[in-house]
Amino acid sequence: MPQASMGLDFLARVRRTSLLAGLVAALIAGSSFTLLAGLGVAAGCAWCLFNLLALESLVAGLVGARLGREHSLRRMLVGSIGSLVLFALGALLLTQLPPAALMVGFLVPFAVLVLKAGSLLLLQSPLWRRITANPWQAAVLIASIAGASWFAANGMHGVLRAEAQAQHAESTEALAAPPAQAHATSDEPAAAAEAEHAEAEGPKMFDNALGMIIKANHGKPWANVLHHFEYVIYAMLVAVILSIIFIAAARNPQMVPGPLQNLVEAAVEAAYNFFVGILGPKYGPRFVPFLGTLFIYIWAMNFFGTIPLMHSPTANLNITVAMALTVFGYVQFTAFKELGFMGWLDHMAGSPRSAIGWALVPLMMPVHLIGELAKPISLSCRLFGNIFGEDMLLVGFATLGITALSSLHMPFGLPLQLPFMFLGVLITQPVQALVFTMLSTVYFLLMLPHGEHGHGHEGEAPHNAH
Amino acid sequence: MDFHAALGLALPLGIGLAAVGSGIGLGMIGNGAMQAIGRQPEAADKIQLSMIIIGAFAEALTIYAFVTMFILSSKI
Numbered sequence: 001m002p003q004a005s006m007g008l009d010f011l012a013r014v015r016r017t018s019l020l021a022g023l024v025a026a027l028i029a030g031s032s033f034t035l036l037a038g039l040g041v042a043a044g045c046a047w048c049l050f051n052l053l054a055l056e057s058l059v060a061g062l063v064g065a066r067l068g069r070e071h072s073l074r075r076m077l078v079g080s081i082g083s084l085v086l087f088a089l090g091a092l093l094l095t096q097l098p099p100a101a102l103m104v105g106f107l108v109p110f111a112v113l114v115l116k117a118g119s120l121l122l123l124q125s126p127l128w129r130r131i132t133a134n135p136w137q138a139a140v141l142i143a144s145i146a147g148a149s150w151f152a153a154n155g156m157h158g159v160l161r162a163e164a165q166a167q168h169a170e171s172t173e174a175l176a177a178p179p180a181q182a183h184a185t186s187d188e189p190a191a192a193a194e195a196e197h198a199e200a201e202g203p204k205m206f207d208n209a210l211g212m213i214i215k216a217n218h219g220k221p222w223a224n225v226l227h228h229f230e231y232v233i234y235a236m237l238v239a240v241i242l243s244i245i246f247i248a249a250a251r252n253p254q255m256v257p258g259p260l261q262n263l264v265e266a267a268v269e270a271a272y273n274f275f276v277g278i279l280g281p282k283y284g285p286r287f288v289p290f291l292g293t294l295f296i297y298i299w300a301m302n303f304f305g306t307i308p309l310m311h312s313p314t315a316n317l318n319i320t321v322a323m324a325l326t327v328f329g330y331v332q333f334t335a336f337k338e339l340g341f342m343g344w345l346d347h348m349a350g351s352p353r354s355a356i357g358w359a360l361v362p363l364m365m366p367v368h369l370i371g372e373l374a375k376p377i378s379l380s381c382r383l384f385g386n387i388f389g390e391d392m393l394l395v396g397f398a399t400l401g402i403t404a405l406s407s408l409h410m411p412f413g414l415p416l417q418l419p420f421m422f423l424g425v426l427i428t429q430p431v432q433a434l435v436f437t438m439l440s441t442v443y444f445l446l447m448l449p450h451g452e453h454g455h456g457h458e459g460e461a462p463h464n465a466h
Numbered sequence: 467m468d469f470h471a472a473l474g475l476a477l478p479l480g481i482g483l484a485a486v487g488s489g490i491g492l493g494m495i496g497n498g499a500m501q502a503i504g505r506q507p508e509a510a511d512k513i514q515l516s517m518i519i520i521g522a523f524a525e526a527l528t529i530y531a532f533v534t535m536f537i538l539s540s541k542i
Binding site: 392432 | 518532
């Protein structure tokens with residue numbers, strides 16, 4: 001790597017990456033421990049980032065002062081005062097939030113810095129080049145790293161568990177009458193946890209591969225983790241499969257395409273024509289990658305449940321809410337970028353152009369705001385409800401088919417669920433993926449400045465989709 | 467009537483009522499779309515697409531009732 005990449009540009013990249021990494025770490029901590037821990041990680045990471053920023057501006061100011069640049073004094077001042085304020089803030093944070101979480105958040109940017117610098121050094125080394133020259137060597141190396149980290153993680157888990165048990169023993173001594181929840185986490189969780197588990201299971205679903213693994217290893221810590229992230233793992237599996245297919249199709253493009261390349265090209269072209277047809281040639285091409293990926297991904301996830309031993313990730317509200325929130329965030333981001341804050345406000349007020357329009361602003365503003373907030377809810381609930389409902393229907397009819405033959409002691413049941421499977425594969429799954437994507441497109445369309453389209457599109461489009 | 471009996475009666479009835487509404491809506495959508503295609507067969511593709519999407523809206527209301535039933539049916 002050239003020397004320039006180790007300068008301010010490198011720091012900016014570190015900042016960006018650690019912002020994302022800190023966000024993810026805070027979300028994980030907030031969801032798997034307590035909300036306070038998540039806040040602590042976020043605050044620690046933000047503190048460290050601002051501190052780095054202040055230091056950077058201080059150093060840049062010092063260098064600039066020697067070179068006799070403008071603004072360097074101001075930058076130095078801002079940097080030094082900023083770091084003083086930050087130290088006061090840090091002292092305040094230490095008293096309010098858990099210090100361990102703060103420490104973790106504080107270390108995130110440093111970890112990113114070290115890893116980034118290390119990877120830069122590693123990528124240039126001759127050893128790396130020699131290993132990556134041969135794909136088999138690389139695969140063996142990745143496998144050995146994965147194995148080593150698996151053993152390391154297991155060892156660490158044992159240590160953590162021992163600590164947790166020690167802490168738990170202390171807490172049970174402190175508490176005169178420990179609640180039932182505490183019992184479940186103690187040394188013999190089997191019976192109580194199982195009873196709780198059966199209650200929490202809710203409606204019965206088809207068995208799936210991960211679910212069976214979890215059931216076989218019930219009560220072990222890694223099985224619990226697997227149970228929490230079951231649907232996320234399936235969603236990632238779908239994403240990996242799709243990525244492999246598309247990378248394989250696009251890796252070696254030919255003038256005369258083979259079957260796979262032909263298929264993928266046709267899909268991409270159809271998506272391009274469809275979305276550009278709705279959004280118009282000016283803004284359309286920018287959103288085709290996002291929306292097209294969304295459509296194919298949702299369709300694949302919907303279809304995934306039809307494969308035996310697999311499960312549709314979209315039959316879980318968490319996955320659909322995550323996707324709907326992504327769409328919501330992107331839509332609002334686009335609106336702010338294209339319209340500006342005042343334009344967004346104007347849009348939210350119903351674009352008043354006359355006296356009647358201005359008089360209606362107090363009425364239109366809440367309506368539009370609630371409508372915006374209702375969009376992700378209705379998007380996620382629709383997709384979840386349809387796919388979950390389809391699964392339930394299949395389970396119900398499969399059970400009916402088995403009970404119908406149970407008096408004859410047959411080892412199999414009537415395949416009563418087959419027609420509904422065909423219905424799902426042919427209609428429900430693609431249509432729901434289409435509806436989700438189509439509505440996202442319409443939300444983008446409503447937020448884009450529509451000078452050349454006029455309001456004809458807006459009238460056509462379902463304005464207040466429920 | 468105790469809570470469980472009321473729930474056991476209300477859940478299927480609720481789904482049925484929602485399905486009645488959705489069915490009427492779907493019928494009206496299909497009616498409008500078929501008439502439009504009959505008048506303008508060359509626009510059939512666009513009309514079909516809109517029909518499917520609006521049909522999904524009408525259907526979604528029943529699905530909401532369905533999900534509510536599944537959430538509440540564990541309480542019976």
